[in-house]
Amino acid sequence: MKSEAGHKQAVAAGSKMTVLQSPAGLRSIVSSLVAFFIVVSSVSLLFDRGQEAQVQLAVEQHKHQEVEVKHLPAAVDEQKSLGQSLRSQSQEAQVQWASELLDAGEEECNWSMGRWVYNNASRPLYSGLKCSFIFGEVACDKYGRNDTMYQHWTWQPHGCNLPRFNATKLLEKLRNKRLVFVGDSVNRNQWVSMVCMVEASIPEEHKMLVYNGSLISFKAFEYNATIDFYWSPLLLESNSDNPIIHRVEYRIIRADRIDKHASVWRDADVIVFNSYLWWRKQKADMKMKVMYGSFEDGDARLDEVEMVDGFKIALRKLTEYLGTNIDKNKTRIFFTGSSPAHTWGSDWGGDDKNKCLNETEPIQREGYKGATTDYSMMDEAKRIFEALEPKGIRVQILNITQLSDYRKDAHPTVFRRQFVPLTKQQVDNPSSYADCTHWCLPGVPDVWNQFLYAYLLLRK
Numbered sequence: 008m009k010s011e012a013g014h015k016q017a018v019a020a021g022s023k024m025t026v027l028q029s030p031a032g033l034r035s036i037v038s039s040l041v042a043f044f045i046v047v048s049s050v051s052l053l054f055d056r057g058q059e060a061q062v063q064l065a066v067e068q069h070k071h072q073e074v075e076v077k078h079l080p081a082a083v084d085e086q087k088s089l090g091q092s093l094r095s096q097s098q099e100a101q102v103q104w105a106s107e108l109l110d111a112g113e114e115e116c117n118w119s120m121g122r123w124v125y126n127n128a129s130r131p132l133y134s135g136l137k138c139s140f141i142f143g144e145v146a147c148d149k150y151g152r153n154d155t156m157y158q159h160w161t162w163q164p165h166g167c168n169l170p171r172f173n174a175t176k177l178l179e180k181l182r183n184k185r186l187v188f189v190g191d192s193v194n195r196n197q198w199v200s201m202v203c204m205v206e207a208s209i210p211e212e213h214k215m216l217v218y219n220g221s222l223i224s225f226k227a228f229e230y231n232a233t234i235d236f237y238w239s240p241l242l243l244e245s246n247s248d249n250p251i252i253h254r255v256e257y258r259i260i261r262a263d264r265i266d267k268h269a270s271v272w273r274d275a276d277v278i279v280f281n282s283y284l285w286w287r288k289q290k291a292d293m294k295m296k297v298m299y300g301s302f303e304d305g306d307a308r309l310d311e312v313e314m315v316d317g318f319k320i321a322l323r324k325l326t327e328y329l330g331t332n333i334d335k336n337k338t339r340i341f342f343t344g345s346s347p348a349h350t351w352g353s354d355w356g357g358d359d360k361n362k363c364l365n366e367t368e369p370i371q372r373e374g375y376k377g378a379t380t381d382y383s384m385m386d387e388a389k390r391i392f393e394a395l396e397p398k399g400i401r402v403q404i405l406n407i408t409q410l411s412d413y414r415k416d417a418h419p420t421v422f423r424r425q426f427v428p429l430t431k432q433q434v435d436n437p438s439s440y441a442d443c444t445h446w447c448l449p450g451v452p453d454v455w456n457q458f459l460y461a462y463l464l465l466r467k
Contacts, residue, residue, distance in 0.1 A: 116167035118458060119406040123369040123413055126161040131449030132172060138203035138448075140216055140225065143424025145196055147447035152422035154367050157447055162410055162454045169454075170461040174208040177460055181232040184276035189268075191240035193346045194281035196445050198223075198236035200452035201459075205234070221250055222271060235275070239268045240285045242321045247285065256289060259296040259309070262320050265328050273332055279405075279459065280325075281343040283384055284444070286318040318384060322391045335399045341462070342388055343455060344408045347380040348444045349415040354378055357415075363443040366416040380412050403462060407455045417450045418443045 135141055135148050135158075148155060162169060188198040202225045206214055209227050217224040221238040238250040244264035247253040272278055286295070295317030300306035312320070329340065349355075349363040354377050355370050385404060392402035420441040433440045446452050 116164060118164045118167075118169055118461070119409055121162055121164035121410065122371070122373065123160045123410075124163045125156070125159055127159050130161055131158040132453055133203045133207055133449055135203070135448050138206060139211075140199070140202045140206055141448060142195075142199050144192075144442075145199060145419060145423065145445055145448045145450075147419050147422040150419075150422045150424060152419075152447065156367055157414075157417045158449045160369060160414075162457075169457055170465060172204065172453075172457050172460050174205040176464060178205055178208065178227055178230045178232055180463055181227075181234070181276075182230045183232070185233045185235065185274070186277040186279070187233075187235040187237055187272045187275040188279045188281070189237045189239050189272050190242075190279075190281035190343075191238075191284050193284055193445065194279070194343065195223075195236050195238070196448070197279070197281070197343065197452045197455050198234070200448050200450075201234055201456045203448060204453060204456055221248065235272075237268070237271050239271075240282060241317075242268070242280070242282050242325050244268065256293065257296075258285065259298055260317060260321060261298045262324065263299065265324050269328055269332065276337060277339050277341070277463065279341045279343060281346075282318075282321065283345040283381075286314045286384065287379070287381070288314050315384065315387065319387055319391065322388055326391055326394055329400060329402070330395050330398050333400060339463070340400070340402045341405055341459060342392065342402050343405045344385055345381060346444075346446075347377050347408060347412045349377060349418060350443055351378055355415055360438055362420070362438045362441045363415050363418050364420045364438045364441045368416050369413045370415055371413075374409075375412055376409075377412055380408060382408065405455060405458045405462075407458060410454060411446075411451050414446075414451050415443075417446055419445055419447050422447070 135146050141149075143150065147157075186201075188194045188201075205227070206225070209229065213228045215226050215228075217226060223236045225234040226232075227234070238248070240247050241258065241260050242265065244261040244267055246257070246259045248268075293314060294311045295314050297310045297312055297317060297320060299308045299310070333340070349366075352358045352361050352363070355372075355375070357366070385406075385408065388402075389404055392404075395402060418441075420443065421437045423442060423445075429440070
């Protein structure tokens with residue numbers, strides 16, 4: 008393998024760097040990941056010195072690296088009631104997003120409106136078993152899923168066609184550039200999809216992964232191109248900044264602290280943000296803790312706000328930073344729409360106790376909306392980002408929510424790598440730990456990346 012000397016290195020994320028060459032094999036990648044997890048797990052990521060003792064935040068081993076709605080008997084009724092509340096709150100927003108064009112291009116076609124068509128000829132775009140860089144959490148066929156119909160559905164917009172993905176054209180577009188996905192594990196899901204979509208077009212000796220703390224970089228040396236993922240689930244500095252060690256339900260953001268994270272992605276040519284899942288309520292009384300000031304200066308204050316208000320605080324700070332620090336002539340900015348989960352089978356006529364387990368086909372009822380699918384947060388993001396337009400900076404929202412809502416069949420459920428051995432209770436009741444939040448690959452995030460591809464190559 009050639010040295011990486013001369014190739015532009017992404018900004019370090021603050022911990023020891025591990026370089027994985029391709030494809031020493033998935034075995035070497037997994038081994039290096041394990042070593043990486045051990046190193047990172049020993050490091051405290053809970054704010055500045057002294058804060059751990061004062062805030063007393065517990066951390067726990069992260070199993071799925073994202074929020075899952077728990078099927079605990081005492082919480083089921085509360086979760087369903089919460090879902091119904093979300094349904095009514097975002098119904099009006101759904102109508103707006105269903106009728107709004109993604110962009111006024113030549114065809115004036117809304118790519119977001121359409122249907123899933125089974126296509127056994129040109130789908131999937133790559134093999135999940137052959138992609139050297141796929142993660143075990145989304146490699147469903149590798150971990151025992153035998154029905155592969157979920158890999159063969161094509162998204163067909165009404166009245167037009169989504170541009171065909173061409174890996175070589177995208178890599179040429181990214182020549183001497185850096186594309187970075189910033190956000191949570193759903194955004195990492197999209198990043199893995201993008202890496203798998205392009206890596207087969209690159210000779211094995213001309214590509215590698217570099218692990219550097221919260222930053223993972225895919226390098227395509229022939230193009231001098233980098234496709235990164237940076238873990239920043241709440242966008243601002245928070246007690247969830249460690250991708251391995253964090254508390255799922257107890258979350259604190261620092262309202263005025265974004266520079267540490269922004270220093271990693273601000274020089275990118277293309278930035279794709281995603282931060283919805285970590286702002287959703289997991290129970291009716293769930294709140295976001297917001298920290299102002301610092302313990303060192305003696306002005307620390309901890310407030311408690313509604314989750315959506317915390318979301319607004321983070322987006323306003325992000326918008327303020329973008330307006331001051333981003334080169335509008337260089338950087339294109341995207342915000343991926345809300346990715347729906349399929350937690351309640353009764354939404355589509357199934358059984359709640361099964362979640363999305365054993366589903367094999369999309370929902371064909373046009374306009375379907377799940378109980379927890381929330382368009383109102385996309386409305387908030389769009390409204391807040393509009394403040395950048397007078398400065399000539401545009402944040403384009405990839406409206407992938409409706410098309411993803413149809414795909415109850417496309418989640419890993421139980422077919423994924425487990426971080427800890429399953430208990431007997433879990434084995435006996437697999438739906439209790441079925442992942443109906445993330446997406447199998449190949450699968451739905453490939454279409455999200457087709458949207459991104461089309462924007463980058465065809466639309467301004």
